Amino acid sequence: MKRLALAFAGASLAAALPCASLAAAPVALGPRVTTSHLQGDAGTAVLQTASGAPVASLELWFRAPSTGFGKEPVVSLARLAAQAVAASKPIVGDSLGEAVSAVGGKLAITVYGDSVAVSALVPANAATAIAKAMTVAYFSPVLTADGLKAAARDVEADAVVAAYDPDVVVRNATFEQLFSAGPQRYPALGTVKEIAAISFADVQSFATRAFRVQNAVLSVAGTVDATLLASVSSGRPASADAAAEAPVASTPASAPAPVTKPFDAAACGFGWAGPPIADERAATTMDFIADYLFRSETGVVARAVAAKFPSASLSGQFVTLNDPGVMYLGFSGVRPDDVRPLVDAALAALRAPLDPARFEAARDAFEYHILADLQTPSQIADNFGWYAVEGNLAYAPGANDATGPYFEAANAMTPASVAEVAKRYLAGPPVVVTLSPEAKTKSAAGTGT
């Protein structure tokens, strides 16, 4: 469904399909959802009131390339800037990180190819104060040298961990092959050396442009009501050129070739370009296919791989993006030749209509999985934020509980329509990336190390 479990990719291609503005008129969603603008007719706020745990999830989403707005990509820039804002202590009061910690909450920053998400899960009785602190911090960013230093330390530590994680490395490499240009080619986190080379001025410039109210979606869910929105800062005054950022294009590679990279452990990744978010029926069907074939423990391919290679791990999903979406499938602990026949056989079978009873059971399971991924305030707020920055908030699963465009599309699927989408998007050869310990050995021998 919707998005990357690991926060290192995402795609948009503005040239192919104009993206909905972040400042579009408020969308009518479910009965428990309020939408409004954050300032005048700029920015978007979406709030879902829900019973349950006495918590609120507050998420600020910005549409911004992870590699910055300049011609030359600066890998890690968005993450470092977002982290630095959260760590910087204003002249009066606490940093956002301290404020969230003080109320027992949790703060996370996630960067995708074309967006930045700042997420706080807090007790409901602190939600108004944290919403204010969060919007003040980001809409009028005050960066300090100490804040940037602390942020660099944390981002560098995360980058080191990511560099040794085969799931992250193979995913990044697959997206690098899928796209020939644009932020999707690059990981959200680079090397320690790259992070250390980013200047204070670069960070400040990025923060000033990206973290504007006009470019923001504030997504809130939990046991709070719309009065919370009155506490939100409207940030710096709007100027004539203060529109939301347009999506930055990432160009799909025309004929991506298989690639092998040296790494300590065996892993492999497969990627296919898929439908844009505007094609709701096809995108929902791709979600269904990912669930039916690749979902851990229950998917057809996941089970076949587990039976044959018990130590292998699999992660697969359709990443719903502005244009194009991406069907991604990654394995660690195996080589492409091990699993490719299983993947190809499963996809070939899906290009013919499924048995009706099997299809209905698979759709029931799929709809349950979607609902299970929408049960906490964090999941709901995250979902709204993602679909808003990708340009189709109304399509967000759960926007109208278990109805609305997403579930309408799921209910409209038939075995034949699933087969048709599989033929359209998954019949061609995928991008294939191999991480190989042997290649690492050869590489080391070649360089004399």
Next chain:
Amino acid sequence: MRKIAAAAALATLVGAGAAGASPLRYPATVTQATGGMRVSTQADPDALLTGVQIFVEAGLERQTAATNGAAALTAECVARTPVAVAGASQPLRDAIASLGGSLDYTIEDDNVHYYIEARPDRMPQVLALFGTALAHPDFSAATLPAARAEIVRHAGDGEHNPLHVGVQMFKESFLEQGSAYPEYGTAGSVSQMQPEAVRSFHDRTYRRGAVWASVAGRSTPAIDAALGSVARDLPDGTLPALDVKARPIPATAPRIVAQRDIARPFVVLGFAAPAPGSKDFGAMLILQSMMQTAFQASSATTVLPNDRAIGTFYMFDSVPSSLVVYVNGGTGVDPSLALRAIILLSKAMSDKPLGADSLRRFQTQAEGAFVTDTTTLADRSYVVGSLAAGALADRSINGAVEAIESATGADVQRVAKTYLQRYIVAFVLPRAGSAQSD
């Protein structure tokens, strides 16, 4: 290396914080007898799903050395028992998945609990299937070998996790009888367990009077009715009460050492801790939160438990309860310095009562951490169900929040003095030859 910050430096309350704000409360929990079974429900009308926990008093404490791993093997067999859906027979777990739901189980000291999640309209059918398998699990050659392989695999996974190894070492020193065994047994014990032993464990422990349930999420009369029938086919009766006691922790801080194939050392400190509903419960929740945040790396974003240099678990659902503080040498922290800091903090907390301002800060933080850690239907239903049998049965999950609110500075001092001055230290060290890369 990440710095260990002092507690006071991290405890600054945001100016517009939660002081004086409305109290944090979950939806009220209602407990009733349904079909003779106790069911505690935290209804949540906005939820799109229903989460149900079925508890059976067939946990670790009912095992013996000869049946080490039987609780898990029995549960896995239940999950794999063939049931019929639309005329086709398939394992229970798959059948529930095909209906739009999921089934998991967890082995605890005093129970095994099965978590079932589904759309509300499907839940009655799912519960009926589950009730059939619960009463008549398949221990035949068609199911048991695969179940055994799965449990052996879990047991092996635990051996590769240094936190799991360290906590288990503490439990083996602290607890007695079956509670001291690992939740999946050992590869050896499970591999050798005969079908008769598993069947006997089931026959002995799966009794109608030893089952209770909890619900979080959407609640309907049809689900209530179905819950009333879940244990209907089990033999009548209850289990004899067990009096599982903790071994006294000596003042000498016993140290136990194990070696594993890990790159960096991992240290676990285990303390005795009060049970939920006791007068010390709220103060211990505050102390746990204090220890968690006192040693949190000074990152703006929240560090995940696996990446923390020092972390804590208050295992209030264990019988007897305990508190674990761990030091993850893989994060670059110096374990000996970290141990010293933990011990100094526990002594400082026992020296004098917290002042009113500090207490309020730590209460706010502890309450916030508690509620933000308990948001999923699985977590909420588990906490509701685990509290249902104890002194907090009436107030349930809100009772835990209220316990934090009502604790005093003197309570915190008393609890630090009572529980945090004696501990067991478990060292999980790299085996000679294990990789140690910088």
